[in-house]
Amino acid sequence: MLETEELKKVFKGKTAVNGVNLYMDKGESVGLLGPNGAGKSTTISMISSLIKPTSGDVKLKGQSVLKDPGIIRNVLGVVPQEIALYEELTAYENLKFFGRIYGLKGKELEAKIQEVLEIVGLKERQKEIVKTYSGGMQRRVNMAAAMLHEPELLIMDEPTVGIDPQSRTHILDTVRHLNQEKGLTVLYTSHYMEEVERLCDRVYIMDHGQIIASGTKDELKSILSGEETILIDLDRPYPDLVTDLQSHDGIRQTIETEKGLKLIVPKGSKLLGSIFQVAERHQAQILNVNVKVPTLEDVFLHLTGRKLRD
Amino acid sequence: MKSVFILQWQRFRRAPILVLSFLGMTILFVSVLAGFGGPNSQFTIYTYGDPSLEEEMKVKWLDRLNEAENLTFKWVEESEAHDAVSSRDAGLALKLMNDDYRILIAVQEPSSVSVENYVYQVFSEELRLQEVASQADGEEFRSELERVMNEPAIQIVTESLSGEESTFIYDDQLHVLFGMTLFFSIYTIMFSLMNVAEEKRVGTWDRLIVSPLYKWQIYTGHLLYSFLIGYFQILVAFLFFQFLFGFDLGERYGMLLLVIACYTFAIVSLGMLVMGLVKRSQQMQAVVPILATAMAMLGGAYWPIEIVTNEILLALSKGMPIYYGLDALKGAAIYNFGLPELVQPISIMLLFGVVCMGIGINLMERRA
Numbered sequence A: 001m002l003e004t005e006e007l008k009k010v011f012k013g014k015t016a017v018n019g020v021n022l023y024m025d026k027g028e029s030v031g032l033l034g035p036n037g038a039g040k041s042t043t044i045s046m047i048s049s050l051i052k053p054t055s056g057d058v059k060l061k062g063q064s065v066l067k068d069p070g071i072i073r074n075v076l077g078v079v080p081q082e083i084a085l086y087e088e089l090t091a092y093e094n095l096k097f098f099g100r101i102y103g104l105k106g107k108e109l110e111a112k113i114q115e116v117l118e119i120v121g122l123k124e125r126q127k128e129i130v131k132t133y134s135g136g137m138q139r140r141v142n143m144a145a146a147m148l149h150e151p152e153l154l155i156m157d158e159p160t161v162g163i164d165p166q167s168r169t170h171i172l173d174t175v176r177h178l179n180q181e182k183g184l185t186v187l188y189t190s191h192y193m194e195e196v197e198r199l200c201d202r203v204y205i206m207d208h209g210q211i212i213a214s215g216t217k218d219e220l221k222s223i224l225s226g227e228e229t230i231l232i233d234l235d236r237p238y239p240d241l242v243t244d245l246q247s248h249d250g251i252r253q254t255i256e257t258e259k260g261l262k263l264i265v266p267k268g269s270k271l272l273g274s275i276f277q278v279a280e281r282h283q284a285q286i287l288n289v290n291v292k293v294p295t296l297e298d299v300f301l302h303l304t305g306r307k308l309r310d
Numbered sequence B: 001m002k003s004v005f006i007l008q009w010q011r012f013r014r015a016p017i018l019v020l021s022f023l024g025m026t027i028l029f030v031s032v033l034a035g036f037g038g039p040n041s042q043f044t045i046y047t048y049g050d051p052s053l054e055e056e057m058k059v060k061w062l063d064r065l066n067e068a069e070n071l072t073f074k075w076v077e078e079s080e081a082h083d084a085v086s087s088r089d090a091g092l093a094l095k096l097m098n099d100d101y102r103i104l105i106a107v108q109e110p111s112s113v114s115v116e117n118y119v120y121q122v123f124s125e126e127l128r129l130q131e132v133a134s135q136a137d138g139e140e141f142r143s144e145l146e147r148v149m150n151e152p153a154i155q156i157v158t159e160s161l162s163g164e165e166s167t168f169i170y171d172d173q174l175h176v177l178f179g180m181t182l183f184f185s186i187y188t189i190m191f192s193l194m195n196v197a198e199e200k201r202v203g204t205w206d207r208l209i210v211s212p213l214y215k216w217q218i219y220t221g222h223l224l225y226s227f228l229i230g231y232f233q234i235l236v237a238f239l240f241f242q243f244l245f246g247f248d249l250g251e252r253y254g255m256l257l258l259v260i261a262c263y264t265f266a267i268v269s270l271g272m273l274v275m276g277l278v279k280r281s282q283q284m285q286a287v288v289p290i291l292a293t294a295m296a297m298l299g300g301a302y303w304p305i306e307i308v309t310n311e312i313l314l315a316l317s318k319g320m321p322i323y324y325g326l327d328a329l330k331g332a333a334i335y336n337f338g339l340p341e342l343v344q345p346i347s348i349m350l351l352f353g354v355v356c357m358g359i360g361i362n363l364m365e366r367r368a
């Protein structure tokens, strides 16, 4: 349905996006992951024809979006990263306006407004002025405004920041439902790994303006198939223990977590015994040990050397 | 385009204070500067009598004094007159005696001097006449005098051909009305145009761009709104002063409407140019007052350009759309000019508008 060819964007000598190739089939739900400043929003802006690429092209159903931006504008819904609403108007008035610019009117428009308000759970408070909403509620209106015209392609740039977990689950379920039942194609950017795991079939990982890995969730996790994660809960931090483990043979990575430590080790390596010994030496009290298969978060860490949320 | 246009009105309805305050300022300033104290306005003088004043003399003096066109001598109690003067409600009060007067004054103002002169003139003339009449035969002299006054031996008729280089009809009232209205409309128009900058800042602009709307539709919606709100402000101010204060705007209403439209267009375009030049809407907020004041000063909105003699200032005034707006409005209202006479200022305003609009939109688009 959509593909980008060597997309590149340079801002005043600074390369934000550097040769991105990605594709999305109809009805797919694709995640775009990357740390702050990776170039996700810039990529999305180019796909949605908001900014012109320095070089490269975006093709929708084989046609160049660069040559004729009109082709994507009717089928596209974009949830911008920042809240982009008329804050002196009510949620209802905002939605009415955004519906109208997509050519909706009358009863159809009214029905769609109520439908999306239902999805984002703001039906009761639709007549209130957006400025008086909480940040999370504004974000929900921000999302609703992009879904009114039933786009074929929905691009969401970190849409759920600041929305409480319950509403988030509800919204994600609705998007997933639209994706599975109605064939809505979704491109989803998020810092919440669990959202991407829940919503997306395929994932692109971006860093420094480039795609550094891509594939289905399982494919990506198999990058780490040679590895295991060991989570160790400790009663308190032990800095010396960390230093010791870092230089310990066979342990690839040692990361301090809130509860204790996270170790990445080669799969099948029988290291647990020696780890216990080291801990003993530092008189560290181990509360819990857990050996896990890798998550996307681990893949991300492995690839970029950074955590997704700093 | 229609939705963008309607949206601006919705937003205006929610936050009308700013725009309405500019209309309010127009009305306030014109009222203060022209409504009172102008040559055609009424000036009320509190008048009271000395206890010795006879009723017959009171009526006689009041009648004589009230022959003045723009002065009203109003009979009040002595205490009321004192209060009015001491509280500065009135600049002065007049105390009448049988054949003399006193003026009660708190502060010396330019207007009180002319009142004093007038009263002095009335009294001295009347007293002189009385003197002469008392020597001659009273009744006969009076009627003879009246006859001579009505049919003077020599008549001097002063006429000026309007439109001739040397003549310059200076109508203070209209000048203030036109100047202040055009001046304050700059604020309204440019602040309304700032909605565009605001949309770009908040990000709703991007939403519009990725929607099926064409860019020209978005711009047109905004421009039309700013145009109409400026146009209405000028119109309301004119109507207000014509109907409530009796300002004489002449008969060329169609011409006035056309001139306002051209001027408004020029200012909307200038606003687009300014937005193309500044980076943020806060900068725009700072630039608009400076620009409006400078234009109004140079273009002759505060004082008639005819009193300016400095060559440089005169040359600068020719670059200001407000100069042509004032020129054309006065032409239509005072000199009764039609399109043929006003084609020059009108086309200059239109040209100015087209050029600014072109450059402005170009600059804005280049930055995006």
Ligand SMILES: Nc1ncnc2c1ncn2[C@@H]1O[C@H](COP(=O)(O)OP(=O)(O)OP(=O)(O)O)[C@@H](O)[C@H]1O
Residues within 6 Å of the ligand: A011, A012, A014, A015, A016, A034, A035, A036, A037, A038, A039, A040, A041, A042, A043, A081
């Ligand atoms: N308009 C711009 N002018 C100059 N530089 C820009 C502009 N927009 C983005 N950049 C730069 O491009 C890089 C990528 O920015 P982008 O917003 O695409 O990152 P992102 O992946 O969306 O980050 P985040 O997770 O914080 O939203 C950043 O270094 C940013 O500073």
Ligand SMILES: [Mg+2]
Residues within 6 Å of the ligand: A040, A041, A042, A081, A157
């Ligand atoms: Mg971003």
